Amino acid sequence: MTVPEPAGEPDLSIPSSARIYDFFLGGGHNFAADRALAERIVELVPAARETAVANRAFLGRAVRACLDRGCRQFLDLGSGIPTVEPVHEIAHRHDPSARVVYVDSDPVAVAVGRDLLDGNESATITAADLTDPDAVLSAPGVAGLLDPAEPTAVLAVAALHYVGDDELVARLLDRYCSAFGPGSMLVFSHGSADVDDPAAVSGTEDLQRLARDSGHPLVVRDRATLRRLTARVDPLEPGLVDIGRWRPGEPGPGPVLGVYGLVGTVRDQSR
Structure with a gap:
């Protein structure tokens, strides 16, 4: 499967959210600018690393x-770099025939992902902007691997808080969720600004300001908005909850982190 080449040489002096996430996860595909901004984020939000790992x-x-x-x-x-327990490794331990497509706009994430996935016929990574679903869904690395008639899990994990307009987020989720067969699912996580979790969102305003100044504007949304944006999804138990409380298993729930997660089945709109 051919993955489109990233356009041009990336400027590694500009931090990337994908590479900062990789740094927080303990990955090795990040650079000095990413690490410097990551440390500034930790100064504002001490639980930033813990949040990335929990996500x-x-x-x-x-x-x-x-x-x-x-x-x-x-x-x-908005997959970032497919390393440190990425989707394809999890899925292929369960079923080696599972097909996984990563999509990211960061050229380094795509280039590294292409190297990591070299020779894997069941996983690809595509350079595309998730806010252009027609381009994403028609890209060779997507359309050539995913069958639109089959149930598909659409993963929007810590990705849509980089999209500032609520109505655009709603349209994007609707377009992606309606692109595949019955039984498709949505996996969703998003930073929250809930005022009833003051400790969890401490430093959020400073973090948003830092993100805006660094060229990665970040929007946090309250739970009522997140429920509205995912209204066409029938959530699995326990519904929309802090990510550390979504089916945590042993040793039990982690601390409240101010990031909410949901997994659910896309409702058949013809019913």
Whole structure:
């Protein structure tokens, strides 16, 4: 499967959210500018590393839940670098025939992902902007691997808080969720500004300001908005909850982190 070449040489002096996430997860695909901004983030939000690790753990539990419900295709939007327990490794431990497509706009994430996936016929990474779903869904690395008639898990994990307009987020979720067959699922996590979790969102305003100044504007949304944006999804238990409380298993729930997660089945709009 051919993955489109990233356009041009990336400027590694500009931090990347994908590479900062990789740094927080303990990965090795990040650079000095990424690490410097990551440390500034930790100064503002001391739980930033813990949140990244918890978000990746939530993703793993969610992927396994989707597999248990019959999804064998995964579209990971804003995936970042597919390392440190990525979707394809989790899915392929359960079913080696599962098909996984990563999508990211960061050229380094795509280039590294292409190297990591070299020779893997069941996983690809595509350079595309998730806010252009027609381009994403028609890209060779997506359309050539995912069957639109089959149930597919659409993963929007810590990705849509980089999209500032609520109505655009709603349209994007609707377009991606309606692109695949009955039984498709949504896996969703998003930073929250809930005022009833003051400790969890301490430093949020400073973090948003830092993100804006660094060229990665960040929007946090309250739970009522997140429920509205995911209204076409029938959530699995326990619904929309802090990511550390979504089916945590042993040793039990982690601390409240101010990031909410949901896994659910896309409702058939013809009913």
